[in-house]
Amino acid sequence: MANDLTPPTTADPMAPMLCFDLYAASQAFTRVYKPLLAPLGLTYPQYLVMLNLWPDSPLSVGEIGRRVSLESNTLTPLIKRLQEAGLVTRTRDPEDERRVVVALTDQGQALEAQAAHVPGCILEATGMPQAEIEALQRTLRGLTRTMLDAAASK
Amino acid sequence: MANDLTPPTTADPMAPMLCFDLYAASQAFTRVYKPLLAPLGLTYPQYLVMLNLWPDSPLSVGEIGRRVSLESNTLTPLIKRLQEAGLVTRTRDPEDERRVVVALTDQGQALEAQAAHVPGCILEATGMPQAEIEALQRTLRGLTRTMLDAAASK
DNA sequence: TACGCTATTATCGCACACGATATAAATGAT
């Protein structure tokens, strides 16, 4: 056992950290997602990108970024990995040569069926009724907007 | 404006993703923390480590890891950066040569006063009353435990 | 038309996260 050098103070320094609880919950989701996505060869952020391409392929890099809240500095290498895995193609938009268009390959399209069970597994793992999940989502979205406004007005 | 290639489907693929809302809220916190911590020369994970050392220095790497939910593969380089910044010392525990003991330097101790305003700023940026914050924390902790149990029992 | 401005993506560097593995010290069973 850990014969700790300094026992915790009466007031746990982590106790008031809402941010830490958010982080911990987010990590817990990642752990549940990982064994579900690994057989598909996807990481969680890659899954989010595929989730948007399945109904709406093709999409530009920028539009994907708006949907998953990432920018090209993160998305470009991520999408290149999806391309190397044979799931998507990357081509310049002839209409606007600044844009890169990401489209599903047949293999990428086919992956949708293999991932169909994932959302249900996640829902089950939360152990929360649908109504409570939606209430939590509303709370989190309100909090996110307030925080971003506070950061912007600084 | 973005003349999108494929308009979003009626059902937004991101809408049912609780995990994504958690991630977005977590990122929003990071954006508020960054301008507060940057003048102190700390990143957010580094701040979490300091937050535990301020009341309870010295602590072993393992004990810090238990408190902030990180392991040595992440903590070792992080703490080395704190050491290079002159905030902490790293020494082998003579009682148990496997352990590395992390202790605040005078400079690290002094940083506590300069960081004293941070929690209040964060609390204000949430725009939530204390009671609601604590309710959200309870919900998140319950969810985290359920998710981790689900991941473990798999 | 030329020149400046904006938009879109890519590149670079740094700092996490984390799985897998390595190393060394302590522990325990025989």
Place this chain on the structure above:
DNA sequence: ATCATTTATATCGTGTGCGATAATAGCGTA
């Protein structure tokens, strides 16, 4: 006492995130 096991930390490789910057394409105005 010896050797396998466990514990504590470190190392390595991959994949995000993200600030800063670059490069190219389109746009607008004189």
